[in-house]
Amino acid sequence: MTYVIAQPCVDIKDRACVTECPVDCIYEGSRTLYINPAECVDCHACEPVCPVEAIFYEDDLPRHWAHYRSVNAEFFEAAPLGRDRPRDSPGDHPLVTALPPQSLYKKEISAFAVRKEEAADADLWFPS
Numbered sequence: 001m002t003y004v005i006a007q008p009c010v011d012i013k014d015r016a017c018v019t020e021c022p023v024d025c026i027y028e029g030s031r032t033l034y035i036n037p038a039e040c041v042d043c044h045a046c047e048p049v050c051p052v053e054a055i056f057y058e059d060d061l062p063r064h065w066a067h068y069r070s071v072n073a074e075f076f077e078a079a080p081l082g083r084d085r086p087r088d089s090p091g092d093h094p095l096v097t098a099l100p101p102q103s104l105y106k107k108e109i110s111a112f113a114v115r116k117e118e119a120a121d122a123d124l125w126f127p128s
Ligand code: SF4
Pocket: 003, 020, 021, 022, 023, 024, 025, 026, 035, 039, 040, 041, 042, 043, 044, 045, 046, 047
């Protein structure tokens, strides 16, 4: 079993998850990051730190992003990182490459995430 990075990461790539992973199994593509399912140890450390909630346990993927399980796995089947695939321009899975720019959509999500944090803080200090 594995965790999976889905579409919200595309064009964000803040790498917050990378520093949390104890086995260094999160790799960088050109527009998104990918979890190697052969290396992930299901520790859950990456999921809570993602600011756009892009990381899911594979069985918990929303139906409309279910194909990201294959997207993550196939990224590592295409070409070995560091040899055929240069580290400075690693490319992406074809489904990610075909996506339109996500930045406008992401700004809306980020704003929502900030408001959600503010709401959580308000609940903490002024419990109902
Ligand atoms: S669940 Fe753990 S091992 Fe798997 S990608 Fe996340 S931090 Fe790394």
